[in-house]
Amino acid sequence: MKSVYEVLEAAGNRYSGNYSHKYRINGHFSKITYAELFEAVRYFRQGLHLIGVKQYDHVALFSDNRVEWIIADLAILSLGAVDVPRGTDxxxxxxxxxxxxxxxxxxxxxxxxxxxxxxxxxxxxxxKKRIITIEKCEGFLSFDDIIEKGKSVRGVGQVGKVNIKTDDLATIIYTSGTTGWPKGVMLTHGNLLHNIRAITPLLKIRDGSKEKTLSILPVWHVYERTFEYCTFSRGALQVYTDIKHFVYDLEHEAPTLISCVPRIWIMVYRNIIDKVKKEKPLKKAIFFIMLNISLAFENSIRILFRRDTVIKPESFLKTLVKAQKALILVWLLLPFKLLAAEMFHPIRKKVARRLKAAFSGGGALPPYIDNFFNAIGINILEAYGLTETSPGISGRHIDHNVLHTVGPPFTETKVKILDEEGKPVPKGEKGILYVKGPQVMKGYYKNKKATEKVLDKDGWLNTGDLAIMTQRGELIIVGRAKDTIVLLSGENVEPTPIERKLMESDIISNVVVIGQDEKDLGALITLNEEYLRREIGDTIKDLENTVIGKKIKEELNKLINEESGFKPFEKIRHFKILPEGFKVGDELTETLKIKRSVIRKKYQSLIRDMFGKK
Known part of the structure; x- marks a missing residue:
């Protein structure tokens, strides 16, 4: 099959009786089957054809998650046209x-x-005549109008099958614009088909099993869109949720698969820990003791089954000794691990009753989140990719989950890690990651200069990410090359690991490390207002409160030190508390990544003040 639509239409025919989508209308859930969905797609397709949409036309699709989005998307693709999606925010x-x-x-x-x-x-x-609104708006064609136009045509007037080639453009997705105007990433049917082909088998969806996914990320974003294509191709039910209903739906809808960004898992983690902290002292202490036991047990199991993260080369003797220690720990901790599993059962029942795998992408998963969910028995699989790679480059596997990595490269995907001079670095060493494969974009729309900057004539894409290849072939993403901070002393600092570590603090809701051309590092911090109210009795409006300042200093010193793996020059010497949290569309992208350049510009006077400059 040469087009995305052909693959998904085949799935629609195969699973016609299955429900394809479940979504809220006025607060109540509605459902639609694959047969009903594709009937709507065919009518909408015919209606679009009647108003003049033809092959290779570009159709902007500005909408948030709703079933009409996927109907419009599939209809546009089936005509050989190109959709240009974006969210309403x-x-x-x-x-x-x-x-x-x-x-x-x-x-x-x-x-x-x-x-x-x-x-x-x-x-x-x-x-105006080419503007369609999903909800009815006076004086404009509506979604229902297009459907009715499509229904009115019978026989010879119906649009036939369009000859779509693998290399034909399917979509132009504009990047989140963390710097300047967004660039239009051109993805072909072949690009998207690679991800469906490579990722779907890793989901372990049994044919006809009627699995269920929970969708919270923007469906127009390539990460969520491709994940939905993959689960859709195996007849799964997509349940659309939002941040307001997510925790409730996670428990009551009981999905078997889910894709999220790290911020969502941090939110779930904090909800769990907040409830634990409200327990009586003895029960609270037992929980954290059992958590540490479970962490040690699971780490030992990973060593024994060769799922531990091995960055530097190890001698046979070192590996043997490590395995022997792990075996002893497993036997010693097994009874306590069983007790811990029983203690964590209510959490799993509430958060992951039927969940076999939870995928995390769109940003780095903090190690403490990775460790916590692994310890309580919830399988989080971190994946890695870019809009420019449709998006998948690598991912952890359900049956071989190597923590603190983004897994091995997907099938048909080549990677290389080079130093600043373009020379390959050995395994265990840091360098810039390059990728080549069928998922790599065609280029940036009408931007040859930007395309040539990242994509060479041999098809290698410069991801701009700093990466390490482990001894067993998994990738670790360290940060963005352009985010590297160079201090006055000449020391290079990667802000991402520091920010990940600081996010372990209950009081910090977001943090950005600053320090280019400065003597020391500083940080802009937003606070967890709920924690402040509960523990300190203040809100973030009271920025001058000495208790808050003292607590922040304690957290910075406790988390960033040599014992936790940081060098002396990586300590945070200065900080400023921001008056409000970061917002999507301002300081954050739609997948909740921080926009460093936007933040530096917005708070430039505060940054100057932080470093004692007038």
Whole structure:
């Protein structure tokens, strides 16, 4: 099969009786089967054809998660047209830029609120008659209108099968724009098909098993979109949720598979720990003792089954001694591990009753989160990729989960790690990661210069990420090459590991390490207001509170030190507390990554003050 639509249509025919989507309308769940979904796709496809959408046309699709999104997406792809998706929380300026820069001839908008937000400037880019709204808006074609147009056609008037080639463009996804204007990543049907082909078998979905996934990430984002394509191709049910209902749906919908970003797992972790801390002192102490026992046991099991993270070469003798120690610990801790498993059972029942695997991507998973969920028996699999690679590059496996890595490269994927001079580095050493494979983008739309900067003539993509290859072939992502901080002393500092470690603090909700061309490192910190109210009795509005400042200093010293693996110059010597948390669309991308350049610009006067500059 040469197109995404062909693969998913085949799945729709195979699993026609299965439910494909479950979603809320006015607070209540509705469901649709694969047969009903593809009937709507065919009608919408026909309707789009009647209003003039043809092969190779670009169609902007500005909407958040809803079943009409996937119907529109599949209909556009089936015509050989190219969709240009984006969420509604993007700024007016950004959406108008995308619509114009992408040369979109048509646009599908979610609702009247978005239409009003973009009017009248949108009409200068796309004609009114080519604007479709999913929800009815007076004077414009609606989603239902397009469906009805499609239903009205019978026989010879129906649009036939379009000849789509693997190398044809499927979508243009604009990057989150952490610096400057977003770039349009051109992904072909072949790019997306590789991810479906490579990732789907790793999900271990049994044919006809009616598995269920919970979808919270923006479906227009390539990470969630590809994950949905993969589960869709095996007849799974997609349940759309949101941040408000996520914890409730996680318990009551009981998904078997889920994909999230690290921030979601941090939220779940903090919910669990907050409840534990409200318990009586003895029960609380027993929980943390059992947690440490479980951590030690699971670490020993990983060593015995060769699932431990081995970065530097080890001699046979060292490996043997390590295995012997692990075996002794397993036997000694087994009875306590069984007790711990019983203690953690209520958590698993609430969070992961039927969950066989939870995927984390779109950012680095902090080691303490990785360790915690592994210890209580919840299988989190970290994956890695970029919008430019559709997105999958590597991922951990359900039956071979190597913690603190992003797993081995996916099938058909080549990787190399080079130093600053372009020479390969040995395993265990840090360098810039390059990737080559069928998932690598065609390029940036109308931006040859940016394309040539990251994609060479042999097809190797410079990811811009610093990585290490373990001795057993798993990748570890250290940070972004462009994020490296160079201190006045000439020392290079990677901010990501420091930020990950600081996120272990209950009082910190977000942190950005600063220090380019400075003597020491500083940090901009946002606070966990719930923790402040509960533990200190203050809110983040009271920034001058000496108790809060003292607590922050204690946390910085406790977490960033030589005992926890940091060098002396990596200590945080200065900090400033920000008056409010980071917001999506401002300091955060849609997948909750921090926009460093935006933060540095927004808080430049505060940063100068932090380092004692006037």
């Amino acid at each position: 993007s700024t007016k300026k950004e959406l108008l830029y995308i619509a114009k820069h992408s040369d979109s001839r048509f646009v599908i908008l979610e609702n009247c609120k978005l239409l009003k937000k973009l009017s009248p400037d949108l009409f200068k880019v796309i004609a």
